[in-house]
Amino acid sequence: MLNEKLLEVISHEGVVAIVSCSNNEAHVVNTWNSSVNTTEDGRLLIPAGGMRKTQKNVELNNKVKVTIGSNEVMGYKFMGTGFLIEGTAKFIESGSEFDMMKQKFPFISRVLEITVTSAKQTL
Numbered sequence: 824m825l826n827e828k829l830l831e832v833i834s835h836e837g838v839v840a841i842v843s844c845s846n847n848e849a850h851v852v853n854t855w856n857s858s859v860n861t862t863e864d865g866r867l868l869i870p871a872g873g874m875r876k877t878q879k880n881v882e883l884n885n886k887v888k889v890t891i892g893s894n895e896v897m898g899y900k901f902m903g904t905g906f907l908i909e910g911t912a913k914f915i916e917s918g919s920e921f922d923m924m925k926q927k928f929p930f931i932s933r934v935l936e937i938t939v940t941s942a943k944q945t946l
Contacts, residue, residue, distance in 0.1 A: 824865040824939045828896070829906050833859050835893035837905075841869070841935070842888040843880035843912070850876050856891060860924065867908070867937040868920060870928035874935060878914050887912045887937060890945075898946040909941040 837856045842849055852874055860868040867889070871878070881887065892905025914933040915921050924934045 824942055825861055826942070828904065828944060829891075829908075829942055830861065832856065832891055832893045832896050832904060832906060833861065835895040837891065837893040837895075839869075840890045841874075841877060842890075843877045843884070844886070845880040845883035850880055852877050856893060858928070859891070860927070862920070865939050867910075867935075867939065868924055869935040869937070870924055870931040871914060871933040871935045872928075872930045874914075874933070877912075877935070878933070881912045881914065881935075885911045885913060889937065892946065899944070904944060904946045907941075907943050907945050908937070908939055910937045910939040912937045 833856050839854045841852050858870050889908040894903040896904050898904030913936050915936050916933050921934050
């Protein structure tokens with residue numbers, strides 16, 4: 824699910840937008856590409872220090888959309904590309920993946936875990 828081009832985008836800096844929704848109201852939170860960690864089985868692990876509204880939404884509706892991009896990666900025709908990722912989310916507060924993320928990002932209280940169901944290149 825996480826192809827080479829998407830992994831290349833993640834390895835360059837850029838802004839990530841995470842969209843959650845509950846009660847017919849979308850909520851957007853941002854982070855940086857450098858904060859996104861990938862797992863061998865294609866999940867995204869994102870440090871969460873805040874993201875309280877996102878967590879409340881995910882508890883009611885675990886479907887999320889994520890956009891990620893970089894102007895340093897070749898797109899279809901020009902420099903710059905991005906992806907629309909869809910998946911299911913949950914917050915984790917313990918375990919080996921939480922511990923690994925806590926070492927990298929000491930400020931976190933949780934980790935947003937996204938199981939990717941779709942990743943489409945948009946540029």
